[in-house]
Amino acid sequence: MHRIITVLALGLLLCSSPLHASVTLESFKFSTPEQEQHFKDVIEQLRCLVCQNQSLADSDAELAHDLRAEVYGMMRDGKSDKQVIEFLVARYGDFVLYNPPVKPSTWLIWFGPFVLLLIAAALLLRSLRRQQQVPQQEIGEAERKRLEQALHNGSPGEGPKP
C-alpha cells in the first residue's frame, strides 16, 4: 500500500512539475519552420504513457523525451506520419494515440454526445407538447397577492399545495 502511494506520489510530482532531471526543453534542429510545425503536429497527436493525460508534446516525463527523440529521428529519416504512428501503435497499442481512433468500439465516445443531445431534444419536445395540453394551473389572484406580500415583507407565503 505504501509502495503504491509512493509510486503515485512520485508520479504526481513528475507529471505536474514541468521539469525533470534530464534535458527538458530539447531543441531539435529543423531545416524549415514547416518541418518544425509538422513535428509538433505529430507529437501533439500522441499520448505520453507516463503522464497519461498529456500529449507527447506537453509531457516532460523521461519516456516522453525518448519518444520525441524517436519521432524526430524517424521524421528526419524521411518516414511519413503514418509510418511513425504505426511504429508507436505496434509497440504501445491504440492508447498511444491521444485521440482514440474512430472504430466501432469507440463509437460510444465519438457519437455518444450527439446521441445524448438527440435524446434530450426529443424529451424536450415531448414535454413541451404535452404541457400544451395540460389545463392551466395559474396561481389565482389571492395566491398572487399573498406571494407578493411574502416577497416584500419576508413572511412565508403559502404556495399552491402539491
Place this chain on the structure above:
Amino acid sequence: MIPELGHFSLILALCLSLVLAIFPMAGSLTNTPRWIAMAKPVAWGQFTFTALAFACLVNAFLSNDFSVAYVAQNGNSLLPTMYKISAVWGAHEGSLLLWAFILCCWTVAVASLTRNLPAAVLARVLSVMGMISIGFLSFLLFTSNPFERVFPVPLEGGDLNPLLQDPGLAIHPPMLYMGYVGMSVAFSFAIAALIGGKLDATWARWSRPWTTVAWVFLTIGITLGSWWAYNELGWGGWWFWDPVENASFMPWLAATALIHSLAVTEKRGAFKRWTVLLSLLAFSLSLLGTFLVRSGVLTSVHSFAADPARGLFILIFLCIVIGGSLALYAWRAPDVTSGGRFSMLSRETLLLGNNLLLIVITAFILLGTLAPLIYDAMGWGKISVGFPWFTTMFVIFTPFMVVLMGLGPLTRWKHHEPAELMRTFRVAMLVSVAAGLLVALPILHDFSPWPGLAVMLSVWLVSSLVLSLRQRYRNRASLRALLKNPWARGNGSYFGMIIAHLGIAVFIIGVTFVTQFDVDKDVRMSPGQSIDMAGYTFRFDGVHTVQGPNYSADRGSIVVSRDGKEVAQLGPEKRNYLVQRKPMTEAGIDAALMRDLYVSLGEGLGGGDWSLRLYYKPFIRWIWLGGLMIAIGGLCAALDRRYRIHVREHAVQPARASRKTLAHEAHS
C-alpha cells in the same frame, strides 16, 4: 496535547452532527417543537468543535509539530508562514477537514441568516446538512485522521509540494470547497421540500441566493485554478480537461443550469421537478468529484494519493446520499404539480433548452472522464480521451448555448410571437454575422473559422445585452429611477445577468484568440543573443543564482523590446526547493490586457547557454477576466435587495411603484 484536543473536538462534532441529523428531522415529522428548536444550537455546536479542530491543525503546522504525521508529511520549518497555513489543506486529510469545516460554516450560515422560514422546514434543511456532516466527519475519523501521531518524531517535515507554494494555489481549494459545499444548501432545501411535500415558488426563492453564492465561489475557484496552472506549470497551458478539473467543471455546469431553473420556478412556478432534480444533481456531482479525486479510479496529475479503501468509504457515502435523494425524488416528485403553462416560443422554453444543453455537456464530460474506466471495466480495451476530444465536443455544443443566451433576455415569459422576435433580432443577427465575417476574412488565407465564429457569437451576445438594456431603459423616467436608486429590487439580478453574460462573451474571445494566434518558440540562447518573435525582440542576458526562503534558484534575465523600446524585463526561474529537491519552474511573465509575453527557463546547456521557451499569448487575460466578470455578475444577482428580508421599508411602497417593479420583473 493540542492535536489530541483537535481529535477529540472532531469526535464531539461528529456526535453533534448525529444529533443534528436525527432530532430536528424527527421533530419536524412528529411535530415536536423542542426537537425542532434544537437545530440551531446544535448546528452552532457542530461548527464550534469543527472550527476548534481546524484551529488545532493550523496550530500544529505553525508550531512545526512534526509528531503529527500529517504535519511531518506536508510541513516544514523553512516554509513561509502563509504556506504553513495553506499546507493544512495541501493533502488529503487536511483538505477533508477543510471540507468538513466549510460545511459547518454553511450550516450555521443557513441557521442564522434564514428568518421567516417555517421552523419545521428549516429544521429539515439543517438536519440534511447534518447528515452530510456525519459522512465527512466519520470519513475523517475512521480513515483519514489528520491528527495521527508519528513515532519516532522526525526532525523536519517533508515540505509542502513546491507546486502548491503559490498564493493562487493556496486559496484555490478553499474557494472551490466553498462552492462544492455550498451546493449542499440547495440540495438540503430540495430534500426538505420533497419530504415536506411543499415545492413552490417560495422554496425556489429561498434556495436561489444560497445557490448563486455557492456558484460564485465555484466560478472563482475554477478561474483561480486555471490562472494558477498558467503561471506555475511552465508551458502556458491553462486548462487540460484533466479528470480533477472536469470534476470541478461538471458541478459548475449543473449549478449554472440550476440557478437559471430556480429563476423560472420562482417567477413562474414552472420546472419544479426539473429544478429539484438539478438541485440534487449539482451537489451529487460535487460528491462524485470528491470520489474521483481520492479513490484512484482515474489517472490524473492532480489527484491526492489514492487509496481504494478510502474510495470504498466515499462510494458507500455516495450511495447513501445520492441514492437516497434520488429514491426520495422518485417517490415524491410525481406528486408535484407543474406550474404555469408556456408556449413553444417563450423565455421558459429557451431557458429549458439552455438547461438541457448544459446538462448534455455535463453528461458528455462525464462520459469522456469515465471513458477509460468504462472501457476497462467492460473489457473493451484501453482508451482514454484527451484534450482534443473534449475541446472538439465542447466547441461544437457551446455556440448553440450562446445563441439561446442571446435570445433569452429579450423573449417574453409565457409566449412570444415568433415574427416579433425575428424583428427584434434582425439587426443584431446581421451585425453579428457581419462582424464575424469581417474578422474571418483577413485571415482567410489561413482559413480558420474559429476567430470569426467567436467574434460572431460574442457580438451576438453583446448586441442582445444592448437591446435588453435599451428596452428596459427606453424612457427617461426609468433611467432616472435607476440613477436615483441603483440598488432597487430587481436591479441586482438584472445587472448581474448583464455582467455575467458579458463575461461569457469576453471569455469566448479570450479562449479563441489565444488558441488561434499564440506563437511559441523553443530556442537555445547564449548570453547577449536576441531572437525575434511576434514583433518583439527577446534578448537573453544570462542566468544568475538567487536564494529564496526555502529554495535556491537559477534566474534568467530576458529583456523584451518592441521597435527598439524596452517593454519588459522577465526573470524566469528554475527553482530547487531545499527539502523536496524537485526542480520547479517559475515562468517570467509580462502580463497585459491584450497579450502576455511568457518565457520559461529550460536547462543549462553549458557555456552559459540555456534552452528557453518563448511565448506570445494574445488575449489570454480575457479568459480570467471573463471568469471574474461571471463571478461578479453572480454576486450582484445574489445581493439583489429582494432577498434581503430584513429590509422592511419596502412594505410601505405606494401602489403605483410596485406595479412598475412588477413590470420590470416581467422583463428581468
Place this chain on the structure above:
Amino acid sequence: MARYLRYLVPLLLFVLLVGLLYRGLSLDPKIVPSPLIGKPMPAFSLTRLDDASATISDTDLRGKVSMLNVWATWCTSCRAEHETLVEFARTGKIAIYGLNYKDDRADAQRWLMQLGNPYIANAFDPDGRTGIDWGVYGAPETFIMDKHGIIRHKHIGPLTGQVIATEILPLIAKLEASE
C-alpha cells in the same frame, strides 16, 4: 404506471454508475496493456551488463520458456521486487533474463553484487531504445515468452509472491507442457 417509472430513471442511472465505480476500485487505471502479446519478441542485440565486450540477443532467449525482467537501480519498486525475484530464480522454474533499462553500468553491477543476482544474463540498454521496441513505459515490467520466443504475458509493476503464484507459475506450467 409508466408515468411513475420516468422518475426512477435518475436513480437507475446512478445505480449503473455506482456499479462502474465499484468495479473501478479494483482496477488500476495506469496499466497499458501490451499489443505485443501473441507476437514474437522484438529482436535486440545489446552488450551484456557484466561484460561490455560480450553481446546478448533475443536468440539467447529462444528454445525455452523464458522471462525478461525490465529493471533499473533508480526504480524503487524494482528494489522491492528484487528479493522475490532472487527467491524465484532459486526455484529454477524459468530462465530469467534482465533488461537493465536507462541505467548506469557501474551502479547496476554494484546493485546486483549487493542484493543478489537472479538473472542468467542482463542486457544493458542505456538509452532505452530496446525498451521502446518492447513497449516499455516504466519499470519494473516483466515479460514471459514461450519456447518459440512468442510473448505470452506482460506483468506491469513489481512481482510479488502472489503474482508469481497466481499468474506466472500456471502460465509456465502451460507453456512447458505445450509444444
